[in-house]
Amino acid sequence: MGKKFGDRKDGTLIRNTDSMHVIMPLMYPDRCDNEAFLSECIDLTAINEYLERKNSVNPEYKYNLFQVMVTAMLKTITLRPKMNRFIANKNMYQRNEVTASFTVKKIFSDKGGEALAKIHSKESDTIDTIHEEMFRQVSFCKSDDKDPSTASMDIVNQLPRFLIKMVGAGARFLDRHGWMPSGVIATDPFYSSVVLSNLGSIGLHAGYHHLTNWGTTSVFCVIGEKKKRPFYDENGNAEMRESVDITLTIDERVADGYYYSKTIKLLKKLLENPELLEKPLGEKVEY
Numbered sequence: 001m002g003k004k005f006g007d008r009k010d011g012t013l014i015r016n017t018d019s020m021h022v023i024m025p026l027m028y029p030d031r032c033d034n035e036a037f038l039s040e041c042i043d044l045t046a047i048n049e050y051l052e053r054k055n056s057v058n059p060e061y062k063y064n065l066f067q068v069m070v071t072a073m074l075k076t077i078t079l080r081p082k083m084n085r086f087i088a089n090k091n092m093y094q095r096n097e098v099t100a101s102f103t104v105k106k107i108f109s110d111k112g113g114e115a116l117a118k119i120h121s122k123e124s125d126t127i128d129t130i131h132e133e134m135f136r137q138v139s140f141c142k143s144d145d146k147d148p149s150t151a152s153m154d155i156v157n158q159l160p161r162f163l164i165k166m167v168g169a170g171a172r173f174l175d176r177h178g179w180m181p182s183g184v185i186a187t188d189p190f191y192s193s194v195v196l197s198n199l200g201s202i203g204l205h206a207g208y209h210h211l212t213n214w215g216t217t218s219v220f221c222v223i224g225e226k227k228k229r230p231f232y233d234e235n236g237n238a239e240m241r242e243s244v245d246i247t248l249t250i251d252e253r254v255a256d257g258y259y260y261s262k263t264i265k266l267l268k269k270l271l272e273n274p275e276l277l278e279k280p281l282g283e284k285v286e287y
Contacts, residue, residue, distance in 0.1 A: 008178035010185050010216065011086065011093030024253045025090040031211045031218070036252040038264060039206065042271050043231060044242045050274040061135040063127075065244065066198045069223055070100050070119065070134065071127040071277045072270040077193050077219070078123060078281040080263045084193050085254040086216035089176050092254065095216070097121070098281070101189030102196045104141035115141035116189050123282030127274075152184070175214060190215025200225035206245040218251040 006013040028034050047068055054063040077083045077098050084095045101118045117137040119130060156167055174180045185191045195217050197209060206224030211217065224245040230238040250260065269287040270276050276285055 006091070008088070008093060009180075009182055010097075010178075010191060011088075011095050014085065014092045014094055017092065021092060021253065025087045025092060028253065029090050031087065031213050031251050034251050034253050035211055036250050036260070037208055038248045038250065038260070040246050040248075040264060040268060041229070042244050042246060042268070044226065044244055046272050047274050048242060059131075061131065063131060065226075066102075066196075066201070066223065067127065067131050067134055068271070068274055068277065069198075069221070069246070070102070070196060071125075071130045071281075072267060072274075073194050073196065073219075073221055074098055074100055074119065074121045074125070074130065075270060075277060075281045075285075076263060076267045078121070079285065080259070080266060082255040082259055083219060083250075083263055086218045087251065087253055088178060088216055093216075095193055097193075099192040100194050100196060101192040101217075102198065103189070104138055116187065117141055118187060118189060118192060120186075121281055123280060125281050126279065127277040172214070188215060190217045192217050194219040194221055196221045196223065198223050200244065206247045208247060209249055211249055211251060218254050220249040222247045222249075 004013070006015075024034075044065070047065060051063050051065070051068070081094065084098055086093055086095060098121045099118060100121070101116065104115045104117050117134070117140075119133055119137070121130070156164055159167065171180070180188075180191075189195050190212050192215075197220070199206060200223050203225055206222045209220045209222050211220055224247075226242055226244050228240050229243050231241050231243075232238050248264075255263075266285065266287050269285060279285075
């Protein structure tokens with residue numbers, strides 16, 4: 001089906017929805033005014049065992065928790081398509097693809113620069129193909145080459161201050177009306193299904209991270225540092241296990257609480273059974 005009037009380059013206008021989800025963007029037009037915050041504690045026992053098996057064959061680029069999280073989020077959003085909706089200019093859209101973005105620190109130092117990575121997934125992808133793509137992008141980000149978004153920002157940064165403000169105003173106008181160039185949409189992290197932040201890699205706890213009114217991202221995921229904590233069985237007996245906290249900030253306008261609840265259950269199912277990530281992202285999961 002071709003593009004219709006009202007559709008965007010990156011999304012299809014949702015024309016049939018209930019009245020509440022038509023009215024909410026009119027009453028609450030800014031994404032940052034509609035944030036819902038969710039947090040979960042994940043037992044890492046199954047993931048640690050899975051990673052040990054995957055890395056026992058000594059791949060050049062080791063599998064790690066962050067790759068599991070990225071793949072699990074991509075599969076969750078693929079199977080729960082309302083999580084891939086966004087609101088722009090008071091209209092709701094279904095995103096055309098499932099994408100995940102994250103920032104790569106070039107060097108772990110106060111002066112170390114950052115680069116942007118973005119995964120464009122397909123329903124046929126698995127954790128192995130995502131792992132390969134992340135290896136490619138992380139290698140690129142840690143090189144001296146620049147991603148298109150960073151290169152564009154560097155060019156703008158050379159302009160006089162008053163011109164920078166004019167460019168910013170023009171960009172916000174294009175962003176609001178869905179006229180942003182395809183090259184920007186393809187690389188800007190805030191035009192993604194989900195943005196992930198691995199705070200655990202720099203020794204920080206998972207916490208709240210705001211959404212942005214710029215772009216179209218409706219989901220932000222933060223992964224905290226690993227830590228031991230007690231887990232209790234049905235008899236009240238405690239066992240210390242390694243765990244990680246994850247938090248999600250979501251735009252509450254794109255779905256209802258029941259839909260979000262089932263989405264979190266699916267995400268936890270995937271993280272507690274990471275071998276499911278070896279199946280294609282589009283393959284259904286019982287949960």
